[in-house]
Amino acid sequence: MFMIERKTIHLGTFVNMLGVGYVIQYSSLFFINTLPVLSLPLRFGIMFIAIIIVCIGCGLYLSGNLGQAPWDSLAHLVNKKFPKIKYSTGRMIQDISALILGFLLGAQLGVGSIIFAFCLGPGIQFFRHLFERTFFKGVIFE
Numbered sequence: 001m002f003m004i005e006r007k008t009i010h011l012g013t014f015v016n017m018l019g020v021g022y023v024i025q026y027s028s029l030f031f032i033n034t035l036p037v038l039s040l041p042l043r044f045g046i047m048f049i050a051i052i053i054v055c056i057g058c059g060l061y062l063s064g065n066l067g068q069a070p071w072d073s074l075a076h077l078v079n080k081k082f083p084k085i086k087y088s089t090g091r092m093i094q095d096i097s098a099l100i101l102g103f104l105l106g107a108q109l110g111v112g113s114i115i116f117a118f119c120l121g122p123g124i125q126f127f128r129h130l131f132e133r134t135f136f137k138g139v140i141f142e
Contacts, residue, residue, distance in 0.1 A: 010065070012069075020069070051119050059123075059125075059128040060131055062076070063136050075094050078090040088124070092121040092122075095116070095121065
């Protein structure tokens with residue numbers, strides 16, 4: 001990313017790189033320690049709410065042009081170099097490739113990880129375009 005598209009590096013890049021891991025770690029600990037063992041339908045409901053929250057968050061920060069995390073910028077760069085490949089398609093390929101690589105290296109794949117891999121790309125693209133047409137309409141970023 002640094003060598004190919006330096007324009008995508010801003011404050012948000014560093015905040016994302018340094019902060020997301022801690023947020024995931026501590027929020028996971030919080031939910032594991034505070035929520036009782038939940039039924040499968042309730043866990044799926046929480047997972048779908050989480051997917052929507054992640055897609056809204058990514059769509060918002062990507063449409064604000066505050067910088068992109070390296071992982072988020074890969075699909076953006078593919079879309080920019082090959083405009084016929086939508087961001088959502090590039091992101092799904094990227095996420096599914098990471099799942100396959102993880103599995104080949106010995107990781108256990110959960111149903112949630114697979115669902116996330118298929119849903120993040122389209123969800124992020126939807127909310128990104130929504131925010132660009134509403135909140136950031138007419139805003140020029142430099």
